Amino acid sequence: MSSSQETISAIGKLNIAQNSPEFQLEPLEDQAPIFKKKLFSKTLDPPKEEPEKLENYRTVTIKCLYPSCRKTFKNQRVYHSTSNYITHYKFQHKAFNITRVLNNLNEGYSFDIL
Numbered sequence: 001m002s003s004s005q006e007t008i009s010a011i012g013k014l015n016i017a018q019n020s021p022e023f024q025l026e027p028l029e030d031q032a033p034i035f036k037k038k039l040f041s042k043t044l045d046p047p048k049e050e051p052e053k054l055e056n057y058r059t060v061t062i063k064c065l066y067p068s069c070r071k072t073f074k075n076q077r078v079y080h081s082t083s084n085y086i087t088h089y090k091f092q093h094k095a096f097n098i099t100r101v102l103n104n105l106n107e108g109y110s111f112d113i114l
Helices: 003-018 083-092 098-103
Strands: 040-044 059-064 072-077
Touching (some): 083 098
Antiparallel strands (some): 040 059
């Protein structure tokens, strides 16, 4: 089996596993810092039909939790990069210094949105 076939097979297995009714998101303490700090929420979308098809990957909906912001990122992969969400914060919520929050996470500081 070639490496591209192995990759497709692994993706198919991941799709099937994530589309299982028993599949759950990881606990909040194991998620990316933007979710731990409640800057965004992540909600698992319903399973897809025919998960063996590569395009039927399980998705999540990401919502910005900044006060009065209605930004929602729909149909995101379960383990998608968080860079687009951080960029949203940097440009739409300039009063909140997300870079400082993310840089200081390991130092034990506590930040509230407002």
